[in-house]
Amino acid sequence: MVYQKVLGQLLEDARHAIEVTDEELDEARRRRRLLAGAMRGAFPGSTIYFNGSVAHGDANTPLTDVDLGAKLSVEDAKGYGPGRRNALPLMERARQAIRSELGEEFPDLTVKIEGQRRAVLVRFGDPVTPGQPDFTADVMTAIPHPSGMGLYIPNMEISDRWDRADPLTHTKLVLKALEDTDRVFARTVRLLKHWNKKHSKPLCSWNIKALALECIKEPMPLIDALEGFFTHADEALKDGPTKDPAHVAGPIPLNMLRGDVRRRLRTARDYLKLAQEHEAEGRPLSAQRALSRVLPEIVPDVDVTDEEQGRIRSLFSMAAAVGPGLAYGATPTRAWAP
Structure with a gap:
């Protein structure tokens, strides 16, 4: 299809504009390794797992955080879980280990557990991306679920103090999608996270990925x-x-009313269809403008006045050639939404 040549290049440029740099990734992964080492020291026999955008291959710049967790051994998990002890002693153990292992290299390091819902919050006091205020990490202390399926992860905001989840399987599913789609999955998610950020964040990042797992299954x-x-x-x-x-785990909550989320999704879909129609009909500037409504800033807006005037002149020329009325039924004029 003709439209893919121009729209495809705009999207390639857009994804490169927000793609995390190798330098950011290398430093984030180095710090993640340091945290993993601290957790292994605090909880011998635990399984360290990585999740979040860096682990999933869909991080954007600026890179501001990293996520990891420790699946504790049966011995370390003894006595913890719903109806038993909450995760605060485990989180305190993690805090002490992180301070001990990383404090010398990062003198402004802070490690917080007070008021945290799920994870130990690590603030390095030293950004990975120049110009950013800081770089942080969420470090989870999780325990095996008795069924063998998934984990119990802390949730200090509910009475049980623990939730079921399976971040290890989540990461496996995403990595398989990267392989099955020749990384189109990650590239699409990067763009979708930008769309989400610029349109009032109707979805959390994991909801975007979970929905994408259902529909992006091959290269395209x-x-x-x-x-x-x-x-x-x-x-x-x-x-x-x-x-x-x-x-x-339970259903993934939305960030706003479901009707409002769906309206944003449909608006984005309609602009993408309009962009394809414009490009297929030889109006690349109008196509770009429609695409910029979905991905503002990384797809620059353009002035389409001359192109639209040319289209209108062409319609009038067609009308003069074939007779009154016929041309008006062929190609409707579209007004731009504010």
């Missing part, structure tokens, strides 16, 4: 992956929130 042009996501997500949310892909 980015424009098709984006349109497919918005179409699928709108339909999938019709009957309720997204289910956990690992079939362990």
Whole structure:
């Protein structure tokens, strides 16, 4: 299709504009390794796992945080769980280990557990991306679930103090999607996270990925992956929130009313379709302008006045050639939304 040549290049440029740099990734991974070493020291026999954007290959710049956890051994987990002890003693143990292992290299390091819902919050006092205020890490102390499926992770805001989740399976699912789609999955998610950020954050990042796992399953042009996501997500949310892909945790909550989320998804879908129509009909500037409504800033807006005037002149010329009325039914004039 002709439109893929121009829209495809715009999307390639857009994803490169927000893609995390190798320097950011290298330093984030180094700090993650330091934290993993501290957790192994604090909890011998634990399994360290990585999750979040760095682990999933969809991090954008500026890079501001990293996520990891320790699945504790049966011995270390003894006595903890719903109806038993909460995670605060485990989090304190993690805090002491992190301070001991990283404090010398990062003199402004702070490690917080007070008021934290799920994880130990590490503030390095030293950003990974120049110009950013800081770089942080969420470090989880998780215990095995008795069923062998998933984990109990802390949730200090509910009476049980523990939730079920399966971050290890989540990461496996995402990494498989990267392989199956030749990394189109991650590239699409990067763009979707930018769309989400610029349109009032209707979805959390994990909800974006969970919905994308359902519809981006093979290599495809980015424009098709984006349109497919918005179409699928709108339909999938019709009957309720997204289910956990690992079939362990509860539904993924939305950041706003479901009707408002769906309206944003449909608006994005419609602009993508309009962009494709414009490009297929030889109006690349109008196509770019429509795409910029979905991905502002990373797809520059353009002035389409001359192109639209040329289209109108062409319609009038057609009308003069074929007779009154016929040309008006061929190609409707579209007004731009504010």
